Amino acid sequence: MIKITKKNKLEVGQVFAVKIAHIDKWTIAQICCLPETDGYYAIGIGLFDVIEASLQSVQFNLDTYNLEKPIIVGTFDVNPKKDWTLIGSKHVCYKNFDLEKSITGTWGWINNTESGFWGILEIYFGVYPWDLFVGKSSIENKIIGERPSNIRLLKGFDLTEITNLGLLGTIKHANRLDELNEK
Incomplete structure (x- = not known):
């Protein structure tokens, strides 16, 4: 949950460049829903199978990315404006995930929970072990579609x-x- 302030003005469709920890690579995240409750945002974010060598590459290639099939969608505990770099805005139209059916709970969370963000991209892109977490915390329970080929x-x-x-x-x-x- 992020407190709504003038500095934290967020909009559905905003796309951010996200640096992947421990490697010099970048990916993207998109705000896909933004329920507001009691002065706070519950920020729904779509993560994508995009990996680039630099922030400039992500910015330059934004218009070429297919943003219809996120790899993970969740209500994440990050402040995009604070933690990431805003690079543009794109229409939200996911073909592999039904946002309308998944927005649940008092706070408008996705699948009735606020997801942790720590390690998700690093696990997906092979930096951290795929089986680092087990049970409900497993990335297997978060991804949409197939396992990537580069898991470790x-x-x-x-x-x-x-x-x-x-x-x-x-x-x-x-x-x-x-x-x-x-x-």
Whole structure:
């Protein structure tokens, strides 16, 4: 939930460039719905299978992207104007996700929940392990459509790489160190 202020003026259709953590790559996110309740936005965001080498590439190629099939749609806990770069606006018309049926709950959330954003893009684009979270938190429960071809499972990472990604505490807490590659 984001407090509605003059600085936080958001609109459905706005497209933002999003830097993917730990790699020098960019993707895009679009505001797909924007319910307002009690002075707050519940921001519905569509994420897309777009990866570019630079912010300039994302800006330049915006008109070429197919924004009809997001990979993930959720009510995310981010402030797009604060955390990302606004690059334009496009009509929202998703062909693989029914927004009208999915907007639920008192706050107008998508599928009656506010989704966490941490790690979603990094998991999808193979930076973090695909199986980092299990159960209801699994990315398998969030994506629309097929698994991407570039996923990496925990067993493909070694201790040094997990440490460098800042995931060692998470892996230890989940008691999953034994799943790491022993290189």
